[in-house]
Amino acid sequence: MGLLSDDPAELQLYTHLAIVLGLGLGLVTFIIMCLLLSLFVNRRERRPVVKAKTRKGDSHDKLRKLDAVSPARTLEDWWSRAKLPSEGADEQFMCVVCLESVQRSQEIRELKCLHVFHRECLEKWYLQDHFNCPLCLRAYYVQETYSSNDFVWMV
Numbered sequence: 001m002g003l004l005s006d007d008p009a010e011l012q013l014y015t016h017l018a019i020v021l022g023l024g025l026g027l028v029t030f031i032i033m034c035l036l037l038s039l040f041v042n043r044r045e046r047r048p049v050v051k052a053k054t055r056k057g058d059s060h061d062k063l064r065k066l067d068a069v070s071p072a073r074t075l076e077d078w079w080s081r082a083k084l085p086s087e088g089a090d091e092q093f094m095c096v097v098c099l100e101s102v103q104r105s106q107e108i109r110e111l112k113c114l115h116v117f118h119r120e121c122l123e124k125w126y127l128q129d130h131f132n133c134p135l136c137l138r139a140y141y142v143q144e145t146y147s148s149n150d151f152v153w154m155v
Contacts, residue, residue: 059127062126063123063127066109066122066123069111069112069140070109070110070111070112070122070140071109072107072108072109072119073107073108074104074105074106074107074108075093075102075103075104075105075106075107075108075116076104076105078108078110078116093108093116095116095117095118095121096115096117096134096135097117097118097121097122097124097125097134098118098121100118102116102117102118106118106119107119107120109122111133111138111140112138112140113133113135113136113138113140115133115134115135115136117134
């Protein structure tokens, strides 16, 4: 009663069993390949779209808009207008974008929420299309263009 039996009924049973196992393995392989393909496609769709290098004029225009909302000035200038005690000023301010301390001679930008950042750090943040404070996420600039998915309903 081995695998190489002369009995035609047993040979037919092994043939049917091989066909069923082959179809089952093929189906399982097909399902796994479909799942892997769908994961690959979904992962590609979630990646941020790499924008073409922005022209110097585009970033310059955007920075002018940022200047209107948050003009650049030195921490010393800001400190004198804020009317805060001058002791410990160098130790108190830290830019949460770069995690470096802000020195009195460095240029800063103050947002509407009164958070202070290095000028360069906030400009990099803003040029990457972030329109809210890196610390508290309060909006400091309203984007002028709207996405194509927004609908205007008129009644």
